[in-house]
Amino acid sequence: MQKFIMKNILFILMVLPVLLISCSSLQEAPSQIANVIEKSSGETIIPRNANSLFIYPVKNKTSRQDIEDKMMRGIKNKISLEGRVALVVDIRSAELSLECIINNYIIEAIEFRDIGRPVRMRLKIFISAKLYDRKRDKVIFFDPEMQSYKIFSDVLTPVETEEQALDFVIDNLTNRIMEKTRTGWDTKYKFPEETN
Numbered sequence: 001m002q003k004f005i006m007k008n009i010l011f012i013l014m015v016l017p018v019l020l021i022s023c024s025s026l027q028e029a030p031s032q033i034a035n036v037i038e039k040s041s042g043e044t045i046i047p048r049n050a051n052s053l054f055i056y057p058v059k060n061k062t063s064r065q066d067i068e069d070k071m072m073r074g075i076k077n078k079i080s081l082e083g084r085v086a087l088v089v090d091i092r093s094a095e096l097s098l099e100c101i102i103n104n105y106i107i108e109a110i111e112f113r114d115i116g117r118p119v120r121m122r123l124k125i126f127i128s129a130k131l132y133d134r135k136r137d138k139v140i141f142f143d144p145e146m147q148s149y150k151i152f153s154d155v156l157t158p159v160e161t162e163e164q165a166l167d168f169v170i171d172n173l174t175n176r177i178m179e180k181t182r183t184g185w186d187t188k189y190k191f192p193e194e195t196n
Contacts, residue, residue, distance in 0.1 A: 045140055045141065045181075045184035046085060046096065046131075046140070046181070046182070047095075047133060047135075047136070049095075050085065050095040050096050050135070051085055051086060051095060052085060052087075052088045052093060052095050053079065053085040053086070053087055053088065053094060053095070053096045053097070053098060054087075054088050054089075054090070054094035054096070054097045054098070055072070055075060055076060055079070055087065055097070055098045055100075056098065056099045056100075057072060058071045058072045058075070058101070058102060059099075059100070059102065060102045061101060061102060061103050061104075062102055062104060067102060067105065067125070067166065067170065068102060070166075070167075070170050071100065071127075071170055071173065074171060074173075075098070075100065075177055075178070077174075078174050078175060078177070079098075079178055082178055084182060095133070095134055095135050096132065096133055096134060096140070097131075097132045097134055098129070098130070098131050098132075098177075098181060099129070099130045100127055100128070100129045100130075100177065101127060101128045101129075102126075103126045103128055103145075104124070104125065104126040105123075105124075105125055106122075106123070106124045106125075106126075107121055107122070107123050107124075107162070108121065108122050108124070109121055110122050110151065111153075119153055119155045119156050120151060120152070120153045120155075120156060121151070121152055121153065121162075122149055122152075123149060123150050123152065123162060123166060123169055124147060124148070124149035124169075125147065125148055125149070125169050125170070125173060126145055126146070126147045127146050127147070127173060128142070128143060128144045128145065128146065129141075129143050129146055129177050130142045130143075131180075140184075141180060141184060143180065146173065146176055146177070147173075148170075148172040148173045148176070149169060150165040150166075150168045150169050151165075152164065152165040
């Protein structure tokens with residue numbers, strides 16, 4: 001019984017300083033909590049009264065042609081299906097604008113056969129995306145290095161072509177752009193190594 005009491009007293013003596021320290025730091029917390037609550041209204045990052053979006057043609061700074069058209073179609077389709085804002089063709093009638101630039105298109109060999117022939121490749125695309133509030137004249141978000149990749153092989157199973165890998169990468173990037181435009185976050189479309 002005496003051992004039990006001693007253990008409890010020791011436990012209390014160990015925990016008490018931690019509780020006292022944490023209680024003293026809580027005195028500053030209400031103002032910090034109020035700031036967070038004030039800033040997060042539970043809404044999307046698109047202002048409540050903004051209903052129209054103009055998407056600039058996607059710019060392509062890479063040597064690979066035709067990907068800007070695929071990217072543009074994908075972005076328009078995803079944002080149209082989401083339905084929060086209407087897409088407009090005239091910038092003057094838009095309350096928001098979205099600009100995307102394909103900055104890099106990389107194919108790199110990551111696995112080789114005995115004679116040095118590449119058998120598995122990684123296709124990676126980097127883009128920058130900016131959503132702009134034209135009414136308030138301010139940037140809502142700017143992501144300078146959004147990326148997606150796909151590992152593929154046209155030799156090893158499962159066989160997949162570069163075009164199939166490209167379709168996957170563009171689909172992932174357009175999902176990320178739509179999600180970031182809608183919520184400000186694209187975490188659910190990130191790859192594990194991006195979240196570390």
